[in-house]
Amino acid sequence: MSTAPMTLAGRWPLPDxxxxxxxxxxxxxRPGYHDLLHLEEVLDRLDRLAAAGAGFDRTAVALAAWFHDAVYEGAEDDEERSARWAERALPASYAGEVARLVRMTVHHRPDDDDPAGCALSDADLAILAAPRERYDAYVGGVRADFAHVGDADFRAGRAAVLADLAAKPHLFHTAQARDLWEAAARANLERELADLGRG
Structure with missing residues (x-):
């Protein structure tokens, strides 16, 4: 087991x-963006949101982070397969809620009165606010995840995803995440959309 999995092993939220x-x-x-670093970053951001005062069930949301991209093959049903894995594998006290949260990450549009969904969505999307070097590495990782897609189709699809995000009144659902990440994320989206337009 390499260093990264060993470090993450200590962050497993269940005692068994x-x-x-x-x-x-x-x-x-695995290679690409949806790798061990992504899992670690999502867990780190959940810790930051909790420390900033966001209230949510930390065990359930942490488990959802562990499962949310556990199946990632670039298929339309990746999240559904990840959710079903959680339903099969977790104790009944967590299985339903974790699966619900994983399914929410298909569109990242939790209800305002869903603090767990808002926290997971925000932690997952906070990569958009990363410093430039990390953001560019993230974009490269996403491209690697879709290596089977031609450049023109990838650029069109990526631009559509970013434009949909940019059209939202807020990228983040919790006040804490907006304070921490909204401005930087908007700047990164604008820069990448401009780059895609020039391409």
């Missing part, structure tokens, strides 16, 4: 089910 934890770590250990 270590075989499941190791299966998830193995699933995340």
């Amino acid at each position: 089910h270590h075989d499941l934890r190791d299966e998830l770590l193995a699933a995340w250990d």
